[in-house]
Amino acid sequence: MTETILSPMSLLAELTHRCPLQCPYCSNPLALEPRRNELSTQEWISVLDQAAEMGVLQVHFSGGEPMSRPDLPDLIRHAVGLGLYTNLITSGVLLNEKTFPMLVEAGLDHVQLSFQDIDTANAEHVGGMKGAQARKLEAARLVAADGMPLTLNFVIYRENAARVPQMLDAAVEMGARRVEIAHTQYYGWGLANREALMPTAQQLEQTTQAVEAAREKYAGRLTIDYVTPDYYADRPKPCMGGWGRRFINISPSGRVLPCHAAETIPNVAFPDVRHDTLAHIWRDSPLFTMFRGTDWMPQPCRSCDQREKDWGGCRCQALALAGDARATDPVCSRAPDHERVVRVLETLPAEPPPFRYRRYVRATDEVG
Amino acid sequence: MITGLTGDSVIRFARGVRLQHDRVRERWIIQAPERAFIPDPVAAEVLKLVDGTRTLGQIVAELATRFAAPVDVIGRDVHVMVSDLITRQVLVA
Ligand code: SF4
Numbered sequence: 458m459t460e461t462i463l464s465p466m467s468l469l470a471e472l473t474h475r476c477p478l479q480c481p482y483c484s485n486p487l488a489l490e491p492r493r494n495e496l497s498t499q500e501w502i503s504v505l506d507q508a509a510e511m512g513v514l515q516v517h518f519s520g521g522e523p524m525s526r527p528d529l530p531d532l533i534r535h536a537v538g539l540g541l542y543t544n545l546i547t548s549g550v551l552l553n554e555k556t557f558p559m560l561v562e563a564g565l566d567h568v569q570l571s572f573q574d575i576d577t578a579n580a581e582h583v584g585g586m587k588g589a590q591a592r593k594l595e596a597a598r599l600v601a602a603d604g605m606p607l608t609l610n611f612v613i614y615r616e617n618a619a620r621v622p623q624m625l626d627a628a629v630e631m632g633a634r635r636v637e638i639a640h641t642q643y644y645g646w647g648l649a650n651r652e653a654l655m656p657t658a659q660q661l662e663q664t665t666q667a668v669e670a671a672r673e674k675y676a677g678r679l680t681i682d683y684v685t686p687d688y689y690a691d692r693p694k695p696c697m698g699g700w701g702r703r704f705i706n707i708s709p710s711g712r713v714l715p716c717h718a719a720e721t722i723p724n725v726a727f728p729d730v731r732h733d734t735l736a737h738i739w740r741d742s743p744l745f746t747m748f749r750g751t752d753w754m755p756q757p758c759r760s761c762d763q764r765e766k767d768w769g770g771c772r773c774q775a776l777a778l779a780g781d782a783r784a785t786d787p788v789c790s791r792a793p794d795h796e797r798v799v800r801v802l803e804t805l806p807a808e809p810p811p812f813r814y815r816r817y818v819r820a821t822d823e824v825g
Numbered sequence: 826m827i828t829g830l831t832g833d834s835v836i837r838f839a840r841g842v843r844l845q846h847d848r849v850r851e852r853w854i855i856q857a858p859e860r861a862f863i864p865d866p867v868a869a870e871v872l873k874l875v876d877g878t879r880t881l882g883q884i885v886a887e888l889a890t891r892f893a894a895p896v897d898v899i900g901r902d903v904h905v906m907v908s909d910l911i912t913r914q915v916l917v918a
């Protein structure tokens with residue numbers, strides 16, 4: 458059987474791994490890309506042209522901190538000119554009254570602004586940057602005052618889980634239309650810090666209740682997207698809507714990936730835009746075809762009625778938890794390796810270990 | 826139903842929302858923050874007429890002519906649809 462190849466809908470452009478913050482839950486890979494390897498403005502423009510040609514409708518400028526790139530307004534303007542819907546995923550610490558008007562003028566459609574916590578002291582402890590919270594609040598104020606749609610993103614982990622009600626109240630006060638209450642996803646640095654970040658089952662239940670209460674309280678004023686840690690679920694998420702079906706991720710150096718964690722997959726070449734066209738990579742590269750559709754699936758997925766709903770879950774999670782990217786996602790209660798997820802949750806330490814902060818390995822890569 | 830929505834209300838897209846033709850998939854889509862959705866064919870006809878200057882009444886009149894249908898019938902349907910899209914933060918009046 459040959460799999461139908463759909464056109465991608467959405468492009469995540471990770472412009473840089475540079476970021477003034479050091480969040481221990483960051484989904485970036487442990488090996489951060491130094492600045493000298495980053496794609497040039499011209500190379501990103503070609504990526505945007507190719508993506509629009511292929512049918513991509515939305516581009517998410519992300520990182521690292523995408524505002525570390527001075528050419529961000531030019532890239533936004535180019536994307537807007539191609540009819541792409543532009544979204545900026547930012548920590549907000551570089552968004553101020555000098556930089557924001559340039560993004561408005563370029564035609565940016567939407568800002569997604571992330572917070573480490575609503576409690577300033579803990580937020581700055583987790584982000585590793587003094588003064589960050591005041592800058593973020595100012596960023597939110599500027600976006601709301603302009604009228605550009607604003608989504609706030611709160612990443613939830615053990616230390617801040619109890620404060621979800623305050624986060625949601627604050628989101629309304631800040632003038633956000635949407636808020637994401639997103640439990641940490643355990644990839645990259647998040648995986649390295651799993652024991653320090655993973656909430657207890659009871660904490661998870663409390664955050665769920667807080668979200669439900671706020672959905673009622675703020676009905677019609679605030680849309681709340683709620684993302685749970687799938688370690689506690691019985692069924693995996695349809696990761697990226699299926700491997701190579703809707704989504705393209707471009708790393709700062711131009712690697713083309715089916716998801717942001719895919720660089721962990723062993724024994725496969727990573728295609729990149731410096732050596733091949735996006736369309737060819739999407740259609741034919743081994744990385745994109747290896748888990749596309751259902752042909753690759755082992756049992757129990759192969760004969761499961763959910764196989765075209767969750768696409769067997771997440772390959773990177775299968776790799777992280779079962780040691781095999783081809784395995785059924787161990788989050789699934791039907792997976793042979795499901796025990797491993799149960800064990801992780803049962804053996805969470807009573808006292809969280811200290812964070813391993815997101816940092817470049819070599820100090821010389823960091824600056825700029 | 827949104828109260829205060831009348832034939833004289835000027836209808837616009839909410840900031841950050843737009844109707845766009847998806848050339849590759851040959852269909853219309855509504856682009857909005859964190860989501861894109863496909864309008865049904867009738868909604869697409871209505872939304873194509875939303876340009877920030879037309880009133881609800883003008884949109885209805887235009888559709889009535891185009892589809893050779895009675896204004897009151899079309900008017901009721903369009904009013905309901907536009908109300909719904911306002912609640913969903915797609916349109917503002
Ligand atoms: S998660 Fe934190 S460290 Fe990672 S890119 Fe976002 S703000 Fe920077």
Ligand code: SF4
Pocket residue numbers: 692693757758759761762763764765767768769770785786789790791792
């Ligand atoms: S067995 Fe596979 S396809 Fe079935 S629910 Fe579990 S992960 Fe999904």
